[in-house]
Amino acid sequence: MSDPFASRIRSYPSPEPAAARAAQPRRPLSIVAPLHYTPSYAYPLVVWLHHSGHNELQIEQVLPHVSTRNYVGVGVRGNLATDVRGWGFDWAEGKSSIASARQSVMEAIEHAKSEMSIHPDRILIAGYGSGATMACRIALMEPEQFGGVAMLGGEFPSNQSVMREYHRLRERRLPILWQQAINGVDDCPKQLKRGILAAESIRARVEIRQYRGDDVMNAVALRDMDRWCFDNIVQPRPESTAENSTVRPSEGLSPIDFSAN
Structure with a gap:
């Protein structure tokens, strides 16, 4: 697939000098601008965790x-190396690793705001698998930093982490899109049930969408993310329950393959 974006695609390596560290994020990131980027328009931001x-x-x-036009995107590198080449990373779950990931995401958001025109109330954090x-x-x-969450696979965090901000989260009612493959190896019905119960306990506005096949990373799921983001973050609908499960048909579920480059 040819690149549909304008030329403003940048990766930011971690700088060494102390002065540069203050200006640049500590962890590498990649910023992607939409086609025909217009600086006078405040774009929604998609923060992506691989x-x-x-x-x-x-x-x-x-x-x-x-979408090729609707969003600025910023990709954040995971905090755990998975190969000796320095190409692959994952998201470690220890207390210090979670704190590091949290800081990296917040730094990435601030850096994207300094580089591009971003609407502060239209920030979607999304991810795939462990990134979700x-x-x-x-x-x-x-919860106040994000307009919503989109999870392609993954697990809902444990009750312990949910309870830590229990009253704050119940007041916020965070919109969450949780997309799953019906036959996905990472999608366990028991885990899904536990996740739904945890989400209900904090009154999150969760919409679960299931897709036929064994991998949720497909073109239909990603297009659905665009529509959901528009309805819940860009131009929110009146308060809705949105707590339902929709099974998407198999037509058009073309898998998304990732380049090794």
Whole structure:
């Protein structure tokens, strides 16, 4: 697939000098601008957390399938290396690792705001697999920072982490899109049930969509993310329950493959 974006695609390596560290994020990230980027318009921002074995550049392959025009995207690198080449990363779950991921995401948002025109109330944090789990965890820790969460697979964070901000989250009623493959190896009915109960306990506005096949990373799911984001973050509908499960048909569920470059 040819790149549908304008030339403003950048990766930011971690700088060494102390002065540069103050100006640049500590962890590498990638910013993607929409086609025909207009600085006078405040764009929604998609903060993307990749799945295991990939890195911050995954946003460049994902965002065109969501929309070529509607969003600025920023990809954040995971905090755990998975190969000796320094290409693949994942999201470690220890206390210090979660704190590091949280800081990296917040730095990425601030850097995107400094580089591009971003609407502060239209920030979606999204991820795939382990990145989806971490995206939801960070959103539950910083609920006022995000307009919503989109999870492609992954698990809803444990009750313990939910309870930490219990009253704050119940007041916020965070919108969450949880997309799953019906036959996905990571999608366990028992885990799904536990996740739904945890989400209900904090009154999150969860919409669960299931897709036929064994992998939720497909073109239909990513297009659905665009429509859901518009309805819940860009131009929110009146308060709705949105707590339902929709099974998407198999037609058009073309898988998204990621380049190794």
